[in-house]
Amino acid sequence: MKTISSVQNPLVKQIIQLKEKSRARKSSGLFIIEGRRELSLAIKGGYIIRSVLFDDTICTAETIREQCTGLQTPPELIALSGDVYRKLAYRETTEGTLAIAEGREHHLDALPMPRKNPLILVAEAPEKPGNIGALLRTADAADADAVIIANPKTDLYNPNIIRSSVGCLFTRNIATGTTAEVIAFLRKHDVGIYGAALTASVPYHTCDYTGATALIVGTEATGLSAAWLDNSDQNIIIPMQGEIDSMNVSVSAAILIFEAKRQRQFL
The missing domain is CATH 3.30.1330.30 (Ribosomal protein L30/S12)
Structure with a gap:
């Protein structure tokens, strides 16, 4: 040795x-x-x-x-x-x-779709490895079917992502692609698109996530791109009662994904 x-x-x-x-x-x-x-x-x-x-x-x-x-x-x-x-x-x-x-290639066309009503978390252009790791931990905790990173700004094997995900990067279904590719993928599989956004939105808890669902979150600084806003089936918002109008992206994702899980527990 x-x-x-x-x-x-x-x-x-x-x-x-x-x-x-x-x-x-x-x-x-x-x-x-x-x-x-x-x-x-x-x-x-x-x-x-x-x-x-x-x-x-x-x-x-x-x-x-x-x-x-x-x-x-x-x-x-x-x-x-x-x-x-x-x-x-x-x-x-x-x-x-x-x-x-x-490492592995994380192509969209290799992403398994394990059931008729998958629950997918999509993050557009997250920049901070710590946020990506936290999103993966949230998806793991909720046992989401997949995590998709649209327009990734860093490679998935950045040590800070591995560390902040506590290794669940290795056991989740993960794919990456451009925003256009991800939208096309979701449409191909008849997955409803719910974009977290401030405009043309309804409170997140008023939507039905029991069908095939993709929850889309953007960056704290700029939110979702126009492509997502134009292609969303429904924009959703988490009502804020303080002085600011945004939360950490992983916190927002956790609120949304566990609302979807709450609705699905009775299926």
């Missing part, structure tokens, strides 16, 4: 590039997973894990082998010195584990 004790090791430099540079992730098709829980979810989600690197002062090779039992092809195990692991890790609470995994 390989051991790395120098921060000048070429693999250490490659991992740093994969963590910090979207271009490196896209060109190589690889990304970094940090944390035992996140690694477990990636394994559950069927991701190909190339290598697992671990701080041998925190965990053992046997522990890692047990965690990777379900993989068809066992990954290479690489022991790291404490200094090297601290150089690579963002957090101190990830139980000494990093992994190099293969």
Whole structure:
């Protein structure tokens, strides 16, 4: 088993590039997973894990082998010195584990539509990785059928998305596309479009979400683009009683999606 004790090791430099540079992730098709829980979810989600690197002062090779039992092809195990692991890790609470995994293409045409009345969360052009991670956690909590990112501003394997999603990125049905492509996809599958917007809107709780439903949220700064407003079956609004007219996008999404879940519990 390989051991790395120098921060000048070429693999250490490659991992740093994969963590910090979207271009490196896209060109190589690889990304970094940090944390035992996140690694477990990636394994559950069927991701190909190339290598697992671990701080041998925190965990053992046997522990890692047990965690990777379900993989068809066992990954290479690489022991790291404490200094090297601290150089690579963002957090101190990830139980000494990093992994190099293969990314996936998240095309719309590969997105499964598992039932007649799917519940889909769509986010247009979210910029902050933390918000994307929070949206994924919301979708996971509600067991939404899919999350679609329209006009993505960052790649899904940004470490901050993985971290803020607590790894549920790996177990949710996720797709990306342009706004036009996403609208066409929803129309093709006869999914109702409900856009969160301030104009021409009705209170969100007055709509029926028991059929095939897509809830569309935009950025806090600019909201939804004209394309969504023009193609929405109904714009919806969360009534605000304070001085401001918007909430964090993940909070808004949670309110909408759990209203849909509330309505569906009686089906």
